[in-house]
Amino acid sequence: MSVEAREARQPWILLSPALTAVTFLLFVPLLFIVVYSFWLSSATGADIPAFSFENWEEALTDPFYRDILLNTLKIAGITTIVCALMGYPAAYFIARARGNKAFLLLLLILPFWISYIIRTMSWINILGVSGAVNWLLVNLGLTEEPIQMLYNETTVILGLVHFLLPFMVLNVFVSLDGIDTNLEDAATSLGATKWQAFLQVTLPLSLPGLAAGGLLCFVLGAGTYITPMVLGGPRDAMFANLVYEAIITQLNWPLGSALSLMLLIVLGALVLIYNRYLGMAQLVKGLG
Template structure:
């Protein structure tokens, strides 16, 4: 074999273990559950190959699933907006701080490394009936008995914001760092106020980062089932909780396959639209 041919083969040898693993453990399984979603669960609980649209009809038309899907998208949207409002100024501060930027970023990354379940659980100690907030309010004499603040939609959103905020800040920070600072000076010398130059120069240039952060927050938020399971009440189930119920509790796998594909279709469309307009490159910048 010629040297060129060997040289050309080498990267494929290096890539093949990863590509094989992802094909066999992600793409093939996804195709499999697509087929599976047309199969049927028999009365005895076995699954038999068939071609039936029953699962899809149930998943798409049943108002129970539809309401939860809409509610999930609503919760993810509110979470994303709150993350943007909280995260943008913080990212701006870090990007423009004169002090130790690396330290500020490291501090922000720290919660990333801290267990998701612990971070979610910790809100119980803050908002629970014997949590920090109630204890303080009681001690101050502002209330006579503890208030029930947990297990509702607001606490689910709170937990999600706490989980996702670093993703937003990092992405916005990366795009703010990439902006040429002289542009702001130029705007200033042409008579723009600080606020004007922010609105017309900095904000538009940082939109790719804001979009990448928002996509991550939305997709990760809409796919979660731990946060609503820990911080939500019985009526705050999100779509992923339905999938879990169908697969683990009811053992209705064809239905579970259908529901997860529905979730994938909705969130996948979003990712595709994003990729079409902005490309996934921005997303990877923020992730690494």
């Protein structure tokens, strides 16, 4: 074999283990659940290979599933907006602060290292019947009996914001950090107020980071089932909880496949729209 041919083959040898893994552990399984979603479930034993639209019909026409899907998108939307409002100023502060760089960097990455399940359950210590807030209220004499503040839609959103805020801060920071501060100075020296310079120069330039953070918050928020299970009540199920119910509790795998694919299509469409207009580069920057 010629030297050139060997050179050309080398990268494929290096890539093949990872590509094989992604193919057989992601793409083939995804195709498989497409097929599976047309099978029929049997109450006793193995599911029956078939080509039936029964599961899809149930997933698409049952108002129960539709309402929960819409509610899931609503919760993810509110979460994303709250994350943006809370996270943008914080990211701006970290990007523009002069001072201890290592400490500011730690502020960016430390929240990612604290376990998701622990951050989620930590709110029980704060808002639970025997939590910090109730203890304070009772001791201040503001209330006789502890108030149940947990297990509703608001606490689900609270838990999601707490979990996803770091993704927003990091992405906005990456975007702000790449903006030349001379641009803002130029705007102010040309007569713009600081606020105008921010609104017309910095904010538009940081929109890609805001969009990347927003996409991550929305997609991760809409795909969770743990937060509603820990901080939500029985009526606060999100769409991923339906998938969990169908697969783990009811063992109705064909229906579970159809529901999973519905979630994938809705959230995948968002990723594709984002990719079409903004490209993956910004998202990758924030993750790396």
